[in-house]
Amino acid sequence: MEHDKLIEDLAQQRIKAQAMGGATKLAARRAQGLLNARERIAALCDPGSFSEIGEFVVSSRPQDAERTPADGIITGYGAVDGRDILVASFDLTTLGASSAAHNMAKLAYLREHGNRSGIPCVFLIESAGARMPDIQGARGMGRIGLSGQRGRDRGSPWISAVLGPCYGMGTWYAVQSDVAIMRRGASMSVSSPKVTSVALSEDVTAEQLGGWEVHARTTGQIDIVVDTDEEALAMIRRTLGYLPSHIGEVPPVQPPDRVTQPGAAVEAALPVARHKVYDVRKVLEAIADEGSLQPWRELYGRPLFTGFLRIGGRPVGVIASNPLHKGGAIDGAACDKSTEFIVLCDTFNLPILLMADTPGFMVGMKAEHEGVAGKIMNNLQALIHASVPKIGLIMRKSYGQAYLNMGGGLVDAMAVWTTGEIGFVDPAVAVSVVHNARPGQQGEDYAAQIEQMKLDSTPYDLTAIFAAHAVIRPNDSREWLIRMLSALARRPDKGLSLHKLASWPTSL
Numbered sequence: 001m002e003h004d005k006l007i008e009d010l011a012q013q014r015i016k017a018q019a020m021g022g023a024t025k026l027a028a029r030r031a032q033g034l035l036n037a038r039e040r041i042a043a044l045c046d047p048g049s050f051s052e053i054g055e056f057v058v059s060s061r062p063q064d065a066e067r068t069p070a071d072g073i074i075t076g077y078g079a080v081d082g083r084d085i086l087v088a089s090f091d092l093t094t095l096g097a098s099s100a101a102h103n104m105a106k107l108a109y110l111r112e113h114g115n116r117s118g119i120p121c122v123f124l125i126e127s128a129g130a131r132m133p134d135i136q137g138a139r140g141m142g143r144i145g146l147s148g149q150r151g152r153d154r155g156s157p158w159i160s161a162v163l164g165p166c167y168g169m170g171t172w173y174a175v176q177s178d179v180a181i182m183r184r185g186a187s188m189s190v191s192s193p194k195v196t197s198v199a200l201s202e203d204v205t206a207e208q209l210g211g212w213e214v215h216a217r218t219t220g221q222i223d224i225v226v227d228t229d230e231e232a233l234a235m236i237r238r239t240l241g242y243l244p245s246h247i248g249e250v251p252p253v254q255p256p257d258r259v260t261q262p263g264a265a266v267e268a269a270l271p272v273a274r275h276k277v278y279d280v281r282k283v284l285e286a287i288a289d290e291g292s293l294q295p296w297r298e299l300y301g302r303p304l305f306t307g308f309l310r311i312g313g314r315p316v317g318v319i320a321s322n323p324l325h326k327g328g329a330i331d332g333a334a335c336d337k338s339t340e341f342i343v344l345c346d347t348f349n350l351p352i353l354l355m356a357d358t359p360g361f362m363v364g365m366k367a368e369h370e371g372v373a374g375k376i377m378n379n380l381q382a383l384i385h386a387s388v389p390k391i392g393l394i395m396r397k398s399y400g401q402a403y404l405n406m407g408g409g410l411v412d413a414m415a416v417w418t419t420g421e422i423g424f425v426d427p428a429v430a431v432s433v434v435h436n437a438r439p440g441q442q443g444e445d446y447a448a449q450i451e452q453m454k455l456d457s458t459p460y461d462l463t464a465i466f467a468a469h470a471v472i473r474p475n476d477s478r479e480w481l482i483r484m485l486s487a488l489a490r491r492p493d494k495g496l497s498l499h500k501l502a503s504w505p506t507s508l
Contacts (some may be wrong), residue, residue, distance in 0.1 A: 017055050017069045021093025029093065035229045037074050037091035040124045040163070044087065044233045045078030052076035053109070060101045068094055071103040075110055077119075080237050083245060084117075086110045089124040092164055096128025099169035107173075115155035118246030122236055123160040123177065127170030129192055152176045154347050154502045156246040159239055161232040162222070165206060167192045175221050176506045178344050179239050179296065181232050182212045182222040220300035220337060221507060238294065242308040242315045243348050247502065250349045250495045254313035260290040266474040272419050274396045280305050280322040280355070283395070287478045289313065296341060301334030302326070303358070306341040308350075312482040314489070317345035320355035321395070321406070330402055331362040335375040338405070339382045343504045346386035346497045351485060356406035357395040379405050387498040389488035393477065394420040394459070394468070408467070413484040415470040416459035417477075423457040 020026060020036060029036050035043060041050055053076045059068040072094040078087050088110055090097035097103075114121040152158070160177040162170070166188040174180045174188055182188065189196075189210035196202050196209060208214075215222035224239075226232045244251045262285060269282035284293050288309035295307040302325035309316055319338050321328040330338075345352045361367070361376060383390075383405065392407030392414040403422060407414065416422070459471040472480050489495050 013056060020069055020091050021095075025093035033228075034164070036093065037089040037097075037124070037126075040229060040233060041074065041076075041078065041087055041089050043230065044080065044122065044124070044236060045085070046080060046082065049079035050076055050087075051078070054102075054106045057102050057106060059095075064095070070094070071100060071106070072097040073103040073106055075106045080240050083240065084119045085122050085240070086114050086119050087122045087124065090126045090170060092126040092128070095131060097126055097170070098128045098131035100131040104169070107169075111152070114158075115153055115246075118156055118248060120157045120159065120240060120243065120245055123158070123170075123173045124233075125160055125162050125166050125170040125174055126164030126186075127166055127168060129168035129170075129195070152506065154178075154247070154506075157240075157243045157348055159236050161236060162186045162188045163229055163232060165192070166210075167195075178243075178348070178506070179224065180222050181224045181226060181235055182215060183229060183232050184212050184225060184227055187211050188215060188222070216297075216299040218300075220297055220333060223297045224295070225299070239308070242294070242310075242350070247347060247349065247499055248496070250489075251315040253315070254289070254310060256313060259310070259313045262286050262288065262290050262478070266477055270395065270417075270419065270474055274419075274421060275327075277323045277327065279324045280320045280357070280395075283355075283474075284309060284318060284320060287311065287481065296344075297337050301331065301337035303328050303330050303362075304334040304338050306337055311353075311478065311485060314485050315350055316353050316485070317341060317350040318353045318355065319406075320353075321357040323357055323396075326362065328358040328397070329360060329362045330358055330405070332367060332370045332372045332375050335361070335372065335379050335405075339375070339379045340506075342379070342382040342386050343501045346382075346388050346501045347499060349388055349495055349497050351389040351391065351488065351495070352386060353391050353393070353481070354407035354411065355393045355395055356398040356402070356408075358399065358402045358406065359397055360400040360402045361405075376401060376405060382501060382504070383407070383410055385500040387493075387500065389485070389491070389495065391481065391484050391488075392468075393417065393481075394422065394462075395474070396421060398422050412488055414468040415472050415477075415480055416462055416468045417474045418459060418471060419474065420459040420462075420471075421457050422459075422462050 026036055055070060057071045058065040059071055072091050074089045074091060076087060078085050088107055110121055158177040159179045160174045161181040162174050163183050164186050166174060171188050171190060187206035187210045193204050193206050193209055196204060212225050216225050224235055226235055242251055264286040266283055266286045269278060269286055271278055288311055292310040293307060297306055303322060305320045305322045307318055309318055319341060390411040392411040394416040396419050398406060462468045463471055
């Protein structure tokens with residue numbers, strides 16, 4: 001009987017904690033087709049796997065204790081496909097999931113124990129920003145300094161989903177994540193439109209300030225865009241399947257009985273003529289395990305495609321020229337994207353596949369004013385220091401400095417397709433520079449000059465000096481890659497990186 005009262009008290013406390021911001025607010029969300037913070041956790045985690053930590057935490061201000069269950073952020077351990085994760089789900093119905101002393105302590109706990117225990121961290125974010133008056137003044141700011149919110153040590157993967165308004169602390173977690181997902185209709189910015197309006201007399205909407213188009217296309221701070229909460233949660237589960245739980249292990253390999261080969265042939269998707277465009281995604285789908293291709297930051301820096309795929313069950317990170325956009329000429333945004341993706345792959349022990357079909361880097365006044373030279377060298381530095389297995393394929397064109405940045409001389413295994421062409425610049429540009437002749441001119445002299453500039457640019461010329469290891473037909477790429485990945489996985493480091501890039505910034 002003595003225990004009965006204590007058990008009843010626990011049940012009552014749990015009811016209060018799980019009520020979140022109250023029935024009215026929860027009903028309003030349901031009417032909008034939005035999951036609440038606890039429903040999101042239930043949809044993400046394996047059934048029955050969630051174990052909450054900090055369930056009975058409330059505001060540090062006694063007068064707010066009754067209206068701040070879990071202090072607005074629900075945290076705990078869960079599992080996805082049997083693998084442990086740590087998850088934080090921001091409850092917008094409780095004071096806007098605003099940042100305050102106690103919920104920041106909960107998040108700091110997740111960060112610390114994710115690294116210490118080697119467990120991925122998932123953040124499901126909606127946040128109104130800082131909680132006033134908790135954080136206003138010297139004591140409020142002092143608590144932030146003591147809370148452990150100090151950058152990030154990449155020991156285990158972080159995946160975030162921006163699922164509503166996201167300001168202040170929520171934004172910091174999103175931009176520090178390895179994979180950041182956003183639902184259309186959500187927004188993310190340093191400050192809310194209201195603060196921006198007051199501080200700068202600048203009237204903007206949340207969408208204009210930080211909607212999905214802004215961050216997926218312009219800033220590159222969002223990697224994947226989805227339509228619904230359910231799609232975001234499914235994407236988190238899928239993405240975790242490409243990553244290890246921590247930097248001390250390799251990503252999970254699918255068993256052979258779960259590997260389905262693609263039905264299409266590479267050559268059906270690849271025009272031989274080097275000036276014809278095509279979508280490199282179709283080429284990748286013809287090489288990768290069926291259904292395994294997942295883009296990363298697809299709408300930003302589009303001359304390069306970056307993403308995850310599996311080849312023979314092994315997760316791989318791919319950086320591939322996409323001539324569908326700017327003819328595959330690499331601009332500053334694509335260069336930054338490639339750098340960040342190299343860092344991600346090297347940190348979490350994903351082999352890197354570089355596939356080149358590029359006329360080089362974008363040049364001109366706009367590119368120079370955007371600091372393209374520094375971006376090119378940063379990208380090269382990252383590639384040089386990446387110590388995971390690196391494999392290169394030259395699909396068609398590989399010209400100039402981009403030859404190096406796309407793996408030339410810097411990979412463990414390099415093959416050139418029979419369609420490959422390697423040189424300093426496009427032959428027409430070379431003729432223009434050397435002979436002052438314009439591209440597209442007619443006549444025997446111009447044709448002869450073009451042919452002269454094409455000399456020594458074949459796949460066989462590159463392999464003749466052992467700058468590449470094989471010439472293969474495009475349709476043989478999957479078989480060759482499976483063989484190379486298998487061989488490189490036998491290195492004494494067992495595919496583990498030296499992690500020289502683990503402290504590289506998460507956002508350039």
